[in-house]
Amino acid sequence: MSVMASAQKTKQKIAELLDDLPVKSLSVVEQFVLFLHEQTRQGQAVVTAPDTSVASDEVSLPFRYPTVPLPPSVLDGLVGIMPPVGGDALADTEALYNTV
DSSP, rough: HHHHHHHHHHHHHHHHHHHHHHHGHHHHHHHHHHHHHHHHHHHHOOOOOOOOOOOSSSOOOOOTTTTTTOGGGGGGGGTTOOOOOOHHHHHHHHHHHOOO
């Protein structure tokens, strides 16, 4: 398969994937494409990961939409789940750097 045919096939696959995305996700895709354009403009190589797609129609991703902001109230569920351990993290950190 020629490079041009491969590129055309990849573009078609991307277009199909975009059709299935929620509208809110499209801005994330746009930001990523702009990032790639900037990388190219600066002459920086784009490093790709090996293709690990599975043979089925459903590809397993390690995350869903990591850039979607959540309200601070989601942290309320974390309050009180750790018992008080005492100590002073700032003092401990400063002590580590003072010994170096």
